[in-house]
Amino acid sequence: MTSLPPPPGPPPPVSPARWAPPVPGPAGRPRPTFAPPRQPHPTLPISAAGGALAVLIGSLFGSKVLLDAVLRYEWPVVAYVALLGVVGYAPSLMWCTYVSRRWGSGAFLADVGIVPRWSDLGWGPVAWLAAVGTQVFVGALVLAFDVPLTSNTDGISELTQDRTYVVSIVITAVVAAPFVEEVVFRGVVMRGLLSRLPVLPTIGLQAVLFGVAHIDPVRGVGNIGLALVLTGVGAAFGGAAYLLRRIGPTIVAHAIFNGVVLLLVLTRVAERLQD
Template sequence: MPHDFPSSAAPAVLPASPTRAPGLLEAVLTILGYFILQLGFGMGFKLLADALARWFPDGVPDAPDRIIVVVMLTVLASAWLTIHVVVRRWGSLTRSGGVLGLGFTEPAGRFIAAGTVLGLVAPLLGGLLTQWLAGDHAVSQTVSEIADKAHFGMRVALVPVAVLAGPLVEEVLFRGALLARLRHLTGDGWAIGISGVLFGAVHLPDLGWLWYAVPNLVLVGIFCAWLRVRSGSIWPSYIAHAANNGLAVMAWFSASTGS
């Protein structure tokens, strides 16, 4: 029997299934809209945080910690609004594990285990691949650079956002809306490959446009898409994505910070 997913991610009562699932263009525009929302919310929250810092200099955290708060609010606001829109548009297809469904269905236990294993293996293989491609060049994501400068408590506060909220909205977009339409148009094999490449490519700005860091994310995207197709559920791919991010954020706690 399908699980009821959290109320923060979807309304309690889903609308009737649309006459047809939203098309590929809408799926792509929804992904684009998510990143536009991040830009808009990020700018708005930063302006507010900077204003509060000027008005209450003794009551607002310093810049690194303040930026962490901005990042958390930006991701949470963008993720909630995006997931809400996608679920409303897909209607009852949200709980379908079929080709055009989003996959909010209960998976078999073996796929939960596979998602956990692949989520831990992907960053190890991807790290070796990135190291081989990058050579002596350093690779870092914007959020990692911010976290490295923040205090320990702020890093802890950022972990649920990076490990749970971020992967959830990206799975809904890439292994839900996008993969569903690609499978319908191209078949499973091409859909897995194309969605994996697009998943890696959209992270280029956060990677400082370092192309040699993208294959690692493409590998994660392919693993997650394969899990979604094989299991008929989005949850194994979400677990893999969360495990992958969990390993990545462990590096935040090895960086030195001020007291």
Template sequence: MVGMTQASRRSSRALVLAVVALAIAVALALSFPAWRGQLPYGWSLAASYLVTWGPLVIALIAGFAFWWRFLRFRAVDLVVGLGIGLVARAVGIIAQYASTGRMPSAGVMLGGISGTYVFTTVIAPVVLAPLIEEPFFRGLLQGSLSRGIRPWPALIVTSVAFALVHTIADGWSTTLIVTMLAFGLLAGYAVLRTKRLGPAIIGHAVFNGLAALITWPW
């Protein structure tokens, strides 16, 4: 009984951490456009990541004792993650074509590919985002919600939150919210079935990596 009580308390603390961090990140993201113009470009770029990921990282550190057990990988996670990334990106391409009549395409790069472009197109979304967002959303938030409500409602709530946060940070569009919701549901289901973050982290890297590949100015 004592062990169950401790587990319940740990889960409740994790949920509070996740909700508070998410609320702060959303508030900062909503206020960011009002003051980003006052900063030099480099500082503005750094601040855009800090306001979005900073609260999540703090919550992950504070709630490490809860979500660390999900941070496991197996060889099969590479295959599952590849499937998640491919399917979710395909949903995004179909959604964009249905909405705009155009397929995703590369942009025009003037003056060559800069280090900043590589960071914002590859390093941040393909490397950093999976390592921050998956432990937070699928580990801390979905994991703690699953202890308070049934796993499927927890998966759906987490996926919706994931999609909404990205539309707030990146700008509202039907294509974006459909794509992010599709990825969130697939990643959440993989974590629900395997009890591991491995498939979701690999899937997130593949999902964002495909976007970088499609839009890269070859």
């Protein structure tokens, strides 16, 4: 009787994956490799964006109401500026910190898009130039169509003799405002809108909200032109933040933007240009 062959044994063990050199292509050259696809932009819940807007607008309105209530005490001008800064911006930072802990990783800077790099100092001026170009273009359209336009720097040059006021307004406009507004609009609001909308509507809507947030009822219909111009600026900052995936450059650009405007106002160059 013919004997049957022995049953096959277990399959040979598979060695762990190891690095292998690239397979040569034509003429012995390695085949090209491609970079892995970039990760999608980080997003936040839309409620985080809505809360950030509500807190910022409410705190700015509340700071002006509070200012009107304490003007009769005749405090130093620097005290009023400090009051506006603390009451107007501190609640927004508190909300964004809550957002980071509730819906983010808990690392506040990273969750709002602040990843400091030396290149931010180079991209910042580029974003500023884009904002200035957009401002000039939208401003020209506003003037061409005779849309009412007022400045949000009226009255600053009248208090330049008070050095403490000048220092405090510079700190508020060049340091505090750029940081807080970029964290709110490009760090939280834009990420919240990205969770529901495509890219272009997101950039456009956050820009409109940025412009509307600068409306002051005292200026009346002049707010229309001001909001349109600042909407263009917000679109430039939003586009830069989206393309660069961080807001460090837009904080730098925003600081330069406010600083140049403040310099023109404090030196009265803006008045001479208008004349």
